[in-house]
Amino acid sequence: MPDISHLCTLNIIIMKLATKFIHAGATPDPSTGAIMTPIYQTSTYVQEAPGKNKGFEYARSQNPTRKALEEALAIIENGKFGLAFSSGVAATDAVIKLLGPGDEVICGNDMYGGTYRLFTKVFEKFGIKFHYVDMHSVDNISKYINSNTKLIWLETPTNPLMNICDIEAVSALAKKQNILVCVDNTFASPYLQNPLDLGADIVMHSVTKYLGGHSDVIQGCLVMNDADLREKLYFLQKSCGAVPGPMDCFLVLRGIKTLGVRMKAHCENGKIIANWLRNHPKVAKVYWPGFEDHPGYAIAKKQMRDFGGMISFELKNDSVEEAKRVLSSTHLFSLAESLGGVESLINHPASMTHASIPREERIKNGLSDSLIRLSVGIEDADDLIEDLKKAIG
Numbered sequence: 001m002p003d004i005s006h007l008c009t010l011n012i013i014i015m016k017l018a019t020k021f022i023h024a025g026a027t028p029d030p031s032t033g034a035i036m037t038p039i040y041q042t043s044t045y046v047q048e049a050p051g052k053n054k055g056f057e058y059a060r061s062q063n064p065t066r067k068a069l070e071e072a073l074a075i076i077e078n079g080k081f082g083l084a085f086s087s088g089v090a091a092t093d094a095v096i097k098l099l100g101p102g103d104e105v106i107c108g109n110d111m112y113g114g115t116y117r118l119f120t121k122v123f124e125k126f127g128i129k130f131h132y133v134d135m136h137s138v139d140n141i142s143k144y145i146n147s148n149t150k151l152i153w154l155e156t157p158t159n160p161l162m163n164i165c166d167i168e169a170v171s172a173l174a175k176k177q178n179i180l181v182c183v184d185n186t187f188a189s190p191y192l193q194n195p196l197d198l199g200a201d202i203v204m205h206s207v208t209k210y211l212g213g214h215s216d217v218i219q220g221c222l223v224m225n226d227a228d229l230r231e232k233l234y235f236l237q238k239s240c241g242a243v244p245g246p247m248d249c250f251l252v253l254r255g256i257k258t259l260g261v262r263m264k265a266h267c268e269n270g271k272i273i274a275n276w277l278r279n280h281p282k283v284a285k286v287y288w289p290g291f292e293d294h295p296g297y298a299i300a301k302k303q304m305r306d307f308g309g310m311i312s313f314e315l316k317n318d319s320v321e322e323a324k325r326v327l328s329s330t331h332l333f334s335l336a337e338s339l340g341g342v343e344s345l346i347n348h349p350a351s352m353t354h355a356s357i358p359r360e361e362r363i364k365n366g367l368s369d370s371l372i373r374l375s376v377g378i379e380d381a382d383d384l385i386e387d388l389k390k391a392i393g
């Protein structure tokens with residue numbers, strides 16, 4: 001189990017965010033003093049005698065670079081334990097494997113398409129039942145709770161409609177009935193929101209996004225406070241084997257150091273672009289939780305420190321052809337899946353990130369064929385606006 005007690009002497013647990021992002025998990029290498037945790041590119045470790053080792057036996061179970069990263073992930077999410085996985089969906093997969101046939105999960109009807117695909121196409125056939133519901137109101141969620149409910153899966157803000165769910169209220173409801181709450185915190189990142197502080201049991205990240213921050217790694221993680229839960233999830237991590245390699249762990253350790261400055265810039269640019277889009281005569285609707293008339297604004301203000309750089313919008317000419325024309329006309333915003341990197345991306349959820357959701361389901365839940373999603377990067381905002389201005393016309 002990663003031991004973070006040495007960090008308590010540095011008071012890192014109570015340090016401010018910007019300091020935590022730089023110092024979390026960064027203990028000088030014991031053999032050389034290297035300030036950056038080395039990439040321990042090894043599959044196994046030599047043992048002095050059978051069962052006598054230095055705490056590392058086989059790299060699927062433990063790796064020093066991964067250990068440093070898992071400590072860092074725990075610290076920046078205000079948790080006790082972190083576990084890194086080979087992707088965000090691998091982390092989600094581990095959480096659902098805590099459950100068994102007959103168990104039920106309540107989750108949002110607006111979430112990342114790959115999570116929906118994992119639930120519907122992989123886990124439903126093993127007898128786990130998922131309720132895809134409108135998570136705006138706690139009363140609505142409580143309608144689906146019964147004695148088989150074992151997990152509430154929250155994504156907030158949601159991908160791609162930027163809906164907000166009240167983590168504290170849902171966690172309080174779940175706690176009364178012994179139901180686990182896992183929050184996909186990918187869109188917010190720990191810079192904006194710490195779900196464990198609000199009562200959630202597990203935080204999940206697609207580390208691929210803001211934590212990595214440079215579009216060069218696929219990775220996921222889980223962070224939790226409960227030691228038993230950590231043991232169960234560690235058992236799944238090692239038994240199912242979806243672990244990240246040491247090079248990827250190193251890249252994420254490096255990425256986390258600049259999370260504070262990057263997120264500040266993403267939020268500043270996000271605000272400028274959301275407001276610019278909203279005032280554009282050809283834009284019909286902008287989805288961004290920082291608008292005071294966003295239905296989740298009050299909750300977002302309560303549980304987030306700022307509103308982030310993810311924005312979706314629809315054009316007044318709502319034809320798919322017009323959306324595709326805009327999507328193909330930007331130059332600084334690259335047309336690509338993913339988000340959270342320093343460079344701006346533009347995406348068409350209906351045909352890209354959310355293509356695995358059946359069209360009728362998508363439309364019913366408000367995800368139109370012409371919705372455009374932006375991951376606003378940290379370039380100069382004037383240049384980004386110029387790019388969008390030319391593309392929208």
Ligand SMILES: Cc1ncc(COP(=O)(O)O)c(C=O)c1O
Nearest residue numbers: 087088089112159186206208219
């Ligand atoms: C909100 C959200 N959760 C989970 C995932 C899955 O993460 P990964 O692609 O790292 O497996 C994604 C990927 O886009 C995502 O956007």
